[in-house]
Amino acid sequence: MSFRKWFKFVNSNEFIFGEGGGRGTNSNSSNTTSSSSPSLLKTLSHAFKEKDKIKKSIIADDQIKTIGASFSHLNISTENISSISQLQSLSSLNKNSKQSKRNSFKLDRYSSEKTTPRHSDQYTDLDDDWNADFDNGINIKSSQFLEYPTLRSKKSKQQQQNLYGDDNNTVVPTPETPKSIKEAEEKSALESKYNKFKQVLDESNIDLNKLKKLSWNGIPDELRSISWQLLIGYSPPNSNRRSSQLSRKRQEYLEGIKQVFSVEKEPSTWHQIEIDIPRTNSKIKLYSSEITQRSLERILYLWAVRHPASGYVQGINDLVTPFFQTFLNQYNKDKSISIEDFNPEILTEDELNAVEADTFWCLTKLLEGIQDNYIHAQPGIIRQVNGLKDLITRIDYELSQHLENENIEFIQFSFRWMNCLLMREISIQNTIRMWDTYLSEVNGFNEFHVYVCAAFLVKWSDELKTMDFQDIMMFLQNPPTKDWTNKDIELLLSEAFIWQSLYKNASAHLK
Amino acid sequence: MSNDLDDYSYDYEYLFKIVLIGDSGVGKSNLLTRFTRNEFNLESRSTIGVEFATRTIEIDNKRIKAQIWDTAGQERYRAITSAYYRGAVGALIVYDISKSESYESVSKWLKELRDHADENIVIELVGNKSDLDHLRAVPTEEAKHFSAENHLLFTEASALNADNVDLSFKQLLKSIYKMVSKHQLDLSDYSGNKPSAGQTISLTPTPGSAVGGSQKTKNNCC
Numbered sequence: 059m060s061f062r063k064w065f066k067f068v069n070s071n072e073f074i075f076g077e078g079g080g081r082g083t084n085s086n087s088s089n090t091t092s093s094s095s096p097s098l099l100k101t102l103s104h105a106f107k108e109k110d111k112i113k114k115s116i117i118a119d120d121q122i123k124t125i126g127a128s129f130s131h132l133n134i135s136t137e138n139i140s141s142i143s144q145l146q147s148l149s150s151l152n153k154n155s156k157q158s159k160r161n162s163f164k165l166d167r168y169s170s171e172k173t174t175p176r177h178s179d180q181y182t183d184l185d186d187d188w189n190a191d192f193d194n195g196i197n198i199k200s201s202q203f204l205e206y207p208t209l210r211s212k213k214s215k216q217q218q219q220n221l222y223g224d225d226n227n228t229v230v231p232t233p234e235t236p237k238s239i240k241e242a243e244e245k246s247a248l249e250s251k252y253n254k255f256k257q258v259l260d261e262s263n264i265d266l267n268k269l270k271k272l273s274w275n276g277i278p279d280e281l282r283s284i285s286w287q288l289l290i291g292y293s294p295p296n297s298n299r300r301s302s303q304l305s306r307k308r309q310e311y312l313e314g315i316k317q318v319f320s321v322e323k324e325p326s327t328w329h330q331i332e333i334d335i336p337r338t339n340s341k342i343k344l345y346s347s348e349i350t351q352r353s354l355e356r357i358l359y360l361w362a363v364r365h366p367a368s369g370y371v372q373g374i375n376d377l378v379t380p381f382f383q384t385f386l387n388q389y390n391k392d393k394s395i396s397i398e399d400f401n402p403e404i405l406t407e408d409e410l411n412a413v414e415a416d417t418f419w420c421l422t423k424l425l426e427g428i429q430d431n432y433i434h435a436q437p438g439i440i441r442q443v444n445g446l447k448d449l450i451t452r453i454d455y456e457l458s459q460h461l462e463n464e465n466i467e468f469i470q471f472s473f474r475w476m477n478c479l480l481m482r483e484i485s486i487q488n489t490i491r492m493w494d495t496y497l498s499e500v501n502g503f504n505e506f507h508v509y510v511c512a513a514f515l516v517k518w519s520d521e522l523k524t525m526d527f528q529d530i531m532m533f534l535q536n537p538p539t540k541d542w543t544n545k546d547i548e549l550l551l552s553e554a555f556i557w558q559s560l561y562k563n564a565s566a567h568l569k
Numbered sequence: 570m571s572n573d574l575d576d577y578s579y580d581y582e583y584l585f586k587i588v589l590i591g592d593s594g595v596g597k598s599n600l601l602t603r604f605t606r607n608e609f610n611l612e613s614r615s616t617i618g619v620e621f622a623t624r625t626i627e628i629d630n631k632r633i634k635a636q637i638w639d640t641a642g643q644e645r646y647r648a649i650t651s652a653y654y655r656g657a658v659g660a661l662i663v664y665d666i667s668k669s670e671s672y673e674s675v676s677k678w679l680k681e682l683r684d685h686a687d688e689n690i691v692i693e694l695v696g697n698k699s700d701l702d703h704l705r706a707v708p709t710e711e712a713k714h715f716s717a718e719n720h721l722l723f724t725e726a727s728a729l730n731a732d733n734v735d736l737s738f739k740q741l742l743k744s745i746y747k748m749v750s751k752h753q754l755d756l757s758d759y760s761g762n763k764p765s766a767g768q769t770i771s772l773t774p775t776p777g778s779a780v781g782g783s784q785k786t787k788n789n790c791c
Binding site: 326330333334336337338340368369371372373375432434435436469470473474477478482528531532535 | 593594612613614615617618619620621622623636641643644645646648649652
């Protein structure tokens with residue numbers, strides 16, 4: 059039995075219980091004692107044995123039933139559970155698996171302290187104190203990192219924040235009359251999540267580690283803008299410095315724009331941006347707006363001119379959109395309108411400039427960490443593609459053998475996964491949820507992303523193994539993610555998390 | 570999807586790998602979707618890396634499957650995409666008749682092929698967006714002349730209104746087929762010790778076929 063299958067089982071189990079009774083989904087309810095590596099392995103192997111035992115008792119054959127559209131990849135159905143005792147054993151397994159996830163997380167965080175993030179020396183920002191989290195090392199001590207969310211964020215009414223996102227006027231989502239108990243529960247969970255964020259964000263010196271812990275599991279829509287800006291290191295955690303720093307950066311951006319557009323444009327860069335903008339999310343209304351298109355053009359062009367080693371590379375136009383959309387969403391007061399249908403014309407010039415500047419700086423921060431994806435010969439992407447291949451060999455040897463037999467090269471299908479951070483494979487809404495987690499990880503956009511890609515590929519292992527070269531290529535070019543909800547993304551992220559915990563520092567000595 | 574476009578994966582006698590190259594924005598992806606799915610999308614997303622599609626057509630009562638690799642046009646992707654030229658027996662170099670820069674790049678693309686692809690590769694020059702005749706920047710005669718000089722096939726086509734799209738692909742496939750069948754006659758006593766054009770054409774096994782069935786282990790597609 060492959061490890062992958064074990065994981066699917068544990069995970070599905072977890073989600074069933076989370077959905078049905080909310081049991082075992084709150085990590086606050088159990089204590090974590092140890093974080094050492096032997097303990098992790100012990101826990102995992104214990105869970106592995108447990109799973110084997112339980113699976114034998116409740117699943118008659120390998121024929122897997124699915125739980126519905128959004129959970130089509132889970133391999134256990136409530137129909138399979140035939141007695142109370144089985145439910146109990148599932149419940150205990152659920153606990154074990156959760157504990158192991160927390161332990162493995164801690165292991166991961168501690169080990170990652172040793173590694174220094176890569177920094178680009180291609181372009182040095184003149185304003186060297188703008189790296190807002192300079193005084194916050196990564197040191198997560200709490201055992202409550204992983205809280206598995208069972209509810210999707212729901213949009214709610216909220217007062218407009220000021221331009222710096224730090225006023226206290228934002229209100230808790232106003233309750234509408236709940237239609238059912240489940241809805242009421244969802245609402246209260248949502249409110250409690252919102253309040254937890256608010257508590258962290260309202261502090262005069264925000265604890266970024268606390269914010270990361272919360273954000274890993276998804277950020278409420280209303281607080282995403284400020285949270286992302288803090289997590290990426292753009293907005294300073296110290297509230298006294300925030301507004302002055304942000305207005306300085308915004309001013310700096312405006313001056314940069316004035317400067318680069320006052321001279322003749324670099325023709326090939328401008329041409330490429332100009333032809334890519336109309337085909338960026340062209341099916342979404344927000345992106346067909348003139349205002350949006352001109353903003354994105356300016357952002358990309360300024361970035362390209364300032365980063366000549368890579369310049370503008372196709373795909374960066376995708377990466378700018380989650381920031382733009384998220385920062386713009388602060389001004390979408392009518393929550394009945396999806397941000398994707400939002401008309402940015404209602405913003406004042408100052409508001410729009412602020413959104414544009416914040417987007418530019420956050421994109422700059424993001425690309426700093428993955429710049430070798432876009433320089434000549436794209437070594438960062440090649441490294442990640444090789445990393446993915448290596449991972450799949452460990453996680454799902456059968457699949458890697460099948461792909462090899464069919465002469466599939468990983469670069470053929472996963473180049474785009476790396477180049478556009480899976481944005482061509484999943485919706486922008488799903489991407490935004492994914493970035494909540496990426497921004498809370500140490501190297502979310504390069505290292506953790508490879509584990510996410512592994513989880514993404516392995517998800518379709520059973521189908522892929524029955525396909526030939528052509529069918530595999532066609533399938534992976536257009537994977538069936540159209541109806542994915544944030545729950546699918548959360549499942550993917552938790553799977554990726556497990557793979558990272560298991561394999562992160564294990565590759566060097568096995569090579 | 571009409572019957573004409575139906576693709577019976579294993580029901581073919583020849584498999585030809587074709588690459589689509591040319592500057593960014595000239596309409597490579599739309600030529601491909603027009604040919605393989607009869608679809609056109611004015612603002613289709615830019616191609617990242619390569620994308621893949623197939624269509625099977627009949628020439629001389631033989632079913633020929635075209636396996637077409639659509640590449641990203643931007644310069645930065647060149648290092649990656651040139652790896653896809655390996656094993657290709659045909660190439661379409663596409664330019665936009667309303668953009669002279671895209672036509673000026675054609676010789677650069679030709680050089681790419683000469684450097685990275687099989688020397689026997691059949692090349693066709695396609696002037697896309699022929700529907701934009703009122704904005705024409707590249708005279709037909711000039712491109713025709715250039716093609717003749719460089720031994721290229723030539724057509725002008727429009728992915729938007731489907732003019733000449735089938736014709737461009739079919740003309741290329743026919744020419745490859747002709748070359749391959751000639752090679753097969755020439756190499757009827759082929760011993761299998763050295764590479765030949767007959768071998769390059771088959772990138773995946775062709776069940777039920779006596780010709781062109783190379784071994785699976787040689788199916789490298791890029």
